[in-house]
Amino acid sequence: MTQEVEIEFKNLLTIQEYNQLAEDLFSHAETIKQTNDYFETPAFDLKENGSALRIRQKNGTYTLTLKEPHPDGLLETHDKLTEKEYLSWTSGTPLEAPNVTAQLEKMSIHVSALNYLGSMVTFRQEIPYQDTLLVLDKSIYLDTEDAELELEATSKSHGEKVFNNLIENYQIPFRDTPPKIARFFNQKQAM
Structure with missing residues (x-):
């Protein structure tokens, strides 16, 4: 499948909250390292369209993903890349x-206009949780480290209920949590 709708809920965590959740819920979960490489046009055309573009390196694979707004969450469009294609993208020659490409053209964006902006390394743990997928992330980028809890669901109402109950049970305050790419851009602009 090259497209899917992502329904997710997320909340930034303090280190203490991260450690507590890691101990209570993720102690047997494998930690997977993944790297997101981010792209944008000089005029921030993707951001203007509420969209984001990344390549995720994970377990020796490279997946190009465009995220666009969707009424139920985010519409994700994917392409698998070879290592050679990945290296072309990250060296300034996107292919x-x-x-x-078809989705970008709908926004009047050509791949040649895209610039490589940098990467974020995430150490991720995942577990099934009440008919959802619960994800604990620690991310490192641009001399910054942060942690977040994500919950992916197939239904917005079920996901929201499970997520709200979980953070309430752990007495974690709801925090405005921009997507990883937005946090990356905010930090890059602050430097």
């Missing part, structure tokens, strides 16, 4: 990828 057309059929699914993502």
Whole structure:
């Protein structure tokens, strides 16, 4: 499948909250390292469209993903890349990828206009949790480290209920949690 709707809920965590959740819920979960490489046009055309573009390196694979607004969450469009294609993208020569290119063209964005902005390394743990996927992330980027809890669901109402109950049970205050790419851009602009 080259497209899917992502329904997720997320909340930034303090180190103490992260450690508590890691101990209570994720003590047997494998930690997976993934790297997100981010792209944007000089005029921030993706941001203007409420969209984001990344390549995720995970377990020796490279997946180009365009995220766009969708009524139920985010519409994700994917293309698998070879290592050679990945290296071309990150060295400043993005190549057309059929699914993502088609979506970009709907926004009047050509891949040649995209610039590589940098990367974020995330150490991720995942567990099934009350018919959802619960994710604990610690991310490192641009001399910054943060942690977040994510919950992915197939239904917005069920996901919201499970997520709200979980953070309430752990007495974690709800925090405005921009997507990883927005946190990356905010930090880059602050430097």
